[in-house]
Amino acid sequence: MTGPRYTPLIETLPSTVPFVGPETQERRMGHPFRARLGANENGFGPSPRAIAAMAAAAGDVWMYGDPENYDLKQALAAHHGCAPENIVVGEGIDALLGYLVRLTVAEGDAVVTSLGAYPTFNFHVAGYGGTLHRVPYRGDHEDPEALIALAREVRPKLIYVANPDNPMGSAHPGEVILRMVEQVPEGTLLVLDEAYVELAPEGTAPAIPPEDPRVIRFRTFSKAHGMAGARVGYAIGARPLIQAFDKIRNHFGMSRISQAGALAALRDATWQAYMHRLIAAARDRIGVIAAENGLSALPSATNFVAIDCGRDGAFARAVLEELTGDGIFVRMPGVAPLDRCIRVSCGPEADLDRFAAALPGALDRARARA
Amino acid sequence: MTGPRYTPLIETLPSTVPFVGPETQERRMGHPFRARLGANENGFGPSPRAIAAMAAAAGDVWMYGDPENYDLKQALAAHHGCAPENIVVGEGIDALLGYLVRLTVAEGDAVVTSLGAYPTFNFHVAGYGGTLHRVPYRGDHEDPEALIALAREVRPKLIYVANPDNPMGSAHPGEVILRMVEQVPEGTLLVLDEAYVELAPEGTAPAIPPEDPRVIRFRTFSKAHGMAGARVGYAIGARPLIQAFDKIRNHFGMSRISQAGALAALRDATWQAYMHRLIAAARDRIGVIAAENGLSALPSATNFVAIDCGRDGAFARAVLEELTGDGIFVRMPGVAPLDRCIRVSCGPEADLDRFAAALPGALDRARARA
Numbered sequence: 168m169t170g171p172r173y174t175p176l177i178e179t180l181p182s183t184v185p186f187v188g189p190e191t192q193e194r195r196m197g198h199p200f201r202a203r204l205g206a207n208e209n210g211f212g213p214s215p216r217a218i219a220a221m222a223a224a225a226g227d228v229w230m231y232g233d234p235e236n237y238d239l240k241q242a243l244a245a246h247h248g249c250a251p252e253n254i255v256v257g258e259g260i261d262a263l264l265g266y267l268v269r270l271t272v273a274e275g276d277a278v279v280t281s282l283g284a285y286p287t288f289n290f291h292v293a294g295y296g297g298t299l300h301r302v303p304y305r306g307d308h309e310d311p312e313a314l315i316a317l318a319r320e321v322r323p324k325l326i327y328v329a330n331p332d333n334p335m336g337s338a339h340p341g342e343v344i345l346r347m348v349e350q351v352p353e354g355t356l357l358v359l360d361e362a363y364v365e366l367a368p369e370g371t372a373p374a375i376p377p378e379d380p381r382v383i384r385f386r387t388f389s390k391a392h393g394m395a396g397a398r399v400g401y402a403i404g405a406r407p408l409i410q411a412f413d414k415i416r417n418h419f420g421m422s423r424i425s426q427a428g429a430l431a432a433l434r435d436a437t438w439q440a441y442m443h444r445l446i447a448a449a450r451d452r453i454g455v456i457a458a459e460n461g462l463s464a465l466p467s468a469t470n471f472v473a474i475d476c477g478r479d480g481a482f483a484r485a486v487l488e489e490l491t492g493d494g495i496f497v498r499m500p501g502v503a504p505l506d507r508c509i510r511v512s513c514g515p516e517a518d519l520d521r522f523a524a525a526l527p528g529a530l531d532r533a534r535a536r537a
Numbered sequence: 538m539t540g541p542r543y544t545p546l547i548e549t550l551p552s553t554v555p556f557v558g559p560e561t562q563e564r565r566m567g568h569p570f571r572a573r574l575g576a577n578e579n580g581f582g583p584s585p586r587a588i589a590a591m592a593a594a595a596g597d598v599w600m601y602g603d604p605e606n607y608d609l610k611q612a613l614a615a616h617h618g619c620a621p622e623n624i625v626v627g628e629g630i631d632a633l634l635g636y637l638v639r640l641t642v643a644e645g646d647a648v649v650t651s652l653g654a655y656p657t658f659n660f661h662v663a664g665y666g667g668t669l670h671r672v673p674y675r676g677d678h679e680d681p682e683a684l685i686a687l688a689r690e691v692r693p694k695l696i697y698v699a700n701p702d703n704p705m706g707s708a709h710p711g712e713v714i715l716r717m718v719e720q721v722p723e724g725t726l727l728v729l730d731e732a733y734v735e736l737a738p739e740g741t742a743p744a745i746p747p748e749d750p751r752v753i754r755f756r757t758f759s760k761a762h763g764m765a766g767a768r769v770g771y772a773i774g775a776r777p778l779i780q781a782f783d784k785i786r787n788h789f790g791m792s793r794i795s796q797a798g799a800l801a802a803l804r805d806a807t808w809q810a811y812m813h814r815l816i817a818a819a820r821d822r823i824g825v826i827a828a829e830n831g832l833s834a835l836p837s838a839t840n841f842v843a844i845d846c847g848r849d850g851a852f853a854r855a856v857l858e859e860l861t862g863d864g865i866f867v868r869m870p871g872v873a874p875l876d877r878c879i880r881v882s883c884g885p886e887a888d889l890d891r892f893a894a895a896l897p898g899a900l901d902r903a904r905a906r907a
Contacts, residue, residue, distance in 0.1 A: 170750035170777055171726035172694055174643040180784040188789075190603040203600065212599040221794065222592035228766040228798070229582045230573065231759075233560040258628055262787050273544040287789075294785050324542055356541035380540035389601075396598040396793030407540055414550040415664050417632050419558075419657075422792045423766030424591065428598070 176274060176296045185287040189496045201494035202518040202525075207333065207363075207471045209393035210514030211445050213428065214438035217394065220431035224424040232423035239430050243401060246433060249377035253403050255412045258420050260362055260385045260400035265291045266416050267383065267402070268325070271356065272297040277323040281309045283334070283502040285360065288327050297324070304505060307465060307473075308337045315350045322352055329360040331367045334500040334510050336467035341373030348375060348382050356408075357382040365391035365439070366446055367468035380405045390470055391442060392432045397425035446470045449513035456523045460530055465508065473500070473508040476530075478537070480506030485536050489529035495522050546644060546666045555657040559866045571864035572888040572895075577703065577733075577841045579763035580884030581815050583798065584808035587764065590801035594794040602793035609800050613771060616803060619747035623773055625782045628790050630732055630755045630770035635661045636786050637753065637772070638695070641726065642667040647693040651679045653704070653872040655730065658697050667694070674875060677835060677843075678707045685720045692722055699730035701737050704870040704880050706837035711743030718745060718752050726778075727752040735761035735809070736816055737838035750775045760840055761812060762802045767795035816840045819883035826893045830900055835878065843870070843878040846900075848907070850876035855906050859899035865892050 189206060193199050203210065212218070236256035244251040257263040264287065272278060274296030280288060282301040292299055300321050302313040309332050318326050328347065331338035344359065351357050361384050364372045375382055383404035389395035399421070402409070432438075453472040454464040465473040476483040480503050487499050487509050499509045511522060559576060563569050573580065582588070606626035614621040627633040634657065642648060644666030650658060652671040662669055670691050672683040679702050688696050698717065701708035714729065721727050731754050734742045745752055753774035759765035769791070772779070802808075823842040824834040835843040846853040850873050857869050857879050869879045881892065 168750055169723060170775060171641050172724045173640055173781065174646075176643070177640050177781065177784060182780065182783055184604070184783060184788050186604070186788070188601065188604040190607060191605055194607065206601060208601060209599050212596065218595045218598075221595035221598065224766075225588045225591035225595070225794075225798070226582065228588075228591065229579050229763040231558065231576060231578065231765045232768075234554070234556070234558040235561055237560060237564065258787060258790050261789055265787060270543055270547050271541050273546070276544075353539060354542045380538055393599040395601045396594075398602075398790060398792050405540060410552065411543065411547065413552055413554060414547060417628060417635060418554050418556070419631055420628050420768060422768050422795055424595075424794050425792055428595070 180294060185290045192491065192496070198494065200496040202514070202521040203496045204512040204514050204518055204522060205496040205498040205510070206395070207390065207469070207512050208395050209390055209446070209470055210512065210518055211393055211442060213393040214432045214435040216435045216438070217392070217428045217432035221397070221424045221428040224427035228423055230423060231419050232421045232426050234418040236421060236426060239426055242430055242433050247403060249403060252406045253377040253409055254401055255409045255416070256399065256401045256421065257416060258400070259389065259398040260360065260387050261287050262420070263385060263400050263402050264288050264358070266412050267358065268292055268295050268297065269415055270411050271324040277321040278325045278327070279314055279318045279321065279323045280327040281314065283500055283505045284309065284327060285329060285333060286501070304335070307335045307505065308332065308339065311339065311343055311347045315347060318352050318355055323355055325356050325358050326351065327358045327360065329362065330371065331363040331468035333363065333469065335473050335505060335508070336465055336469045336471055338367045338371045338468035341370050345373045345375070348379065351381045359384040361385060362387045363390050363469035366443060366470050371468060377403055378405045380408065383408060388429045388432060391439065392429070393442065394428060394432060397428050398422065399425050399429040446513045449519060452519050453511050453513065456519065456526060459523070460526050470513040471510055472513070473510050475508050478507065479503070482533060482537055483507050483509055485533035486529050489532045490525055493525045493529060495525045550664060555660045562861065562866070568864065570866040572884065572891040573866050574882040574884050574888055574892060575866035575868040575880070576765070577760065577839070577882050578765045579760055579816070579840055580882065580888055581763055581812060583763040584802045584805040586805045586808070587762070587798045587802035591767070591794045591798040594797035598793055600793060601789050602791045602796050604788040606791060606796060609796055612800055612803050617773060619773060622776045623747040623779055624771055625779045625786070626769065626771045626791065627786060628770070629759065629768040630730065630757050631657050632790070633755060633770050633772050634658050634728070636782050637728065638662055638665050638667065639785055640781050641694040647691040648695045648697070649684055649688045649691065649693045650697040651684065653870050653875045654679065654697060655699060655703060656871070674705070677705045677875065678702065678709065681709065681713055681717045685717060688722050688725055693725055695726050695728050696721065697728045697730065699732065700741065701733040701838035703733065703839065705843050705875060705878070706835055706839045706841055708737045708741045708838035711740050715743045715745070718749065721751045729754040731755060732757045733760050733839035736813060736840050741838060747773055748775045750778065753778060758799045758802060761809065762799070763812065764798060764802060767798050768792065769795050769799040816883045819889060822889050823881050823883065826889065826896060830896050840883040841880050842883070843880050845878050848877065849873070852903060852907055853877050853879055855903035856899050859902045860895055863895045863899060865895045
């Protein structure tokens, strides 16, 4: 008796996962985190109207969700000034990125991204046998010119760029992204991850005609809307591309409760405006905490802040480990020189208080280890 | 400006979807269904404890769900008498079937299933370039002997069998499935879809050691647990196979609310027992309604009943269309001779009353059309 025969591609894939969840860490530690500030979650939570809509939908969960996500797409189309046919809704940006890679990347196909950018995108590219070509960050920003230059060389199926960026929190003005779109090589698609763009300065989101075939942009309810656990993402792009998702997507993959929650969240503009202020204030607070400890916080266009710990990656990792041991969940970039930073999510005052109380001791202990 | 370059496989895929949702039909008709009895949903709904758990979890939805589904896997392992490492949880059986096909089926690989069996499985096989080989039903049952015989011939990566079966509602005793497992050719994996098995007679679910590498079984919270819209399915199999899902699955794909709901539903054995009685009673009622109209209901081991309309597929389709026009949502099998039937989900008394009231007229009008 042998097991199943995997595909040759699957046989080559490592058993790695893109992220270890905080729950896994908690189980290893034997106690819960006191402050959950590591996954760029939005601890301020979703709109009370969204919570109410989800609670109300719980009783209707015997029904599958609408596989066309009709109501949500109508609302999103009105919100973005495009047609519903320009929008595909999916189980978070992660799932949609997986579908997009599957649509375009066959074994050996080239894909361009930045060294240190979103690991889950890389996970999908590797998972479909694509070859990743990476460009270093420049000045803690993804480097549009270098991405385009490399793309002209390797003619990739996809170029990934996040604006604002994760894990550094930096953002390019929309015009820089527009210039990228103009320079995308023929047959290459620009994958514009805008997971955090609602939290960025005015002008960060470029005006791109939805029918432009050179770019697809991704948005989510996980960050500004505080609904990471609901798994609602969407992409905006040209109709033929959006329609192609129907060839492969999990049509009945959306939770009916999440559909209801996203719709209610989208309609609550008052809460959104309030949320943007709360997050901006929390960003400032994290900057203050950093300064109190002699560290500098990088400017952030997102709901998290990268704090430069002032030394190398080993030191930042020591700081992170000391914080973890003290019950404070934060994460850090994976590659140098970004990994001189720890990354702290914007969250409620009480969580930031705990972070503020824990940081000096963590720094002391990390320095003592070095 | 051209669009993206799709993979050669994607270019060959048709733009079909496995199922049109009832909401799509409602939008076309311009009015909602009066009775939603077509999608094998469970209109009795989930355990009140599951509803409460989901409503309570709505406020926590700012957090991603645990990507390891730890608590749910622990509970499922205890329930099934296996290790948590034998279980993978995913966004419904649909998503898990997609992952399994991706793990095993490369372009041109053979897969064996029954003619008229679950279309979404076929959608995934086609989507990864597999070649489907189909065996006809025999006596409204999937035909294990013929499936194995064909498998010995074409040496497929996968053999799909649902027990109980959808769309006919029939079931083989567990020993028949055990015999299939014993006969699975070397290098072939038996895909045992047990979406409805909790509702089947004692002995339908065979005792298969979880480490048996020849079979993987699929279960869901969509049917007996009444949580179709929550998207929680799981598979039980040998550790190496279960671990392989980690190479490709959407690790953060599960809704946190759905995780909480499934855990609560699993713990509410009292409600489950009550639900099994309600569904059995509704099956009987559908049988009575069929008999009142001179039709025969097929024996069902599921939460739906296939009603033999007594003529050919065209007639059953006419009956279905007339019911639809009258606001009654039902579905029917896609291929002959199964398509002499319409398929009616077990639901609350009021819904079945509406179906009972609508059926005589629908039959009359269908007969007048013939």
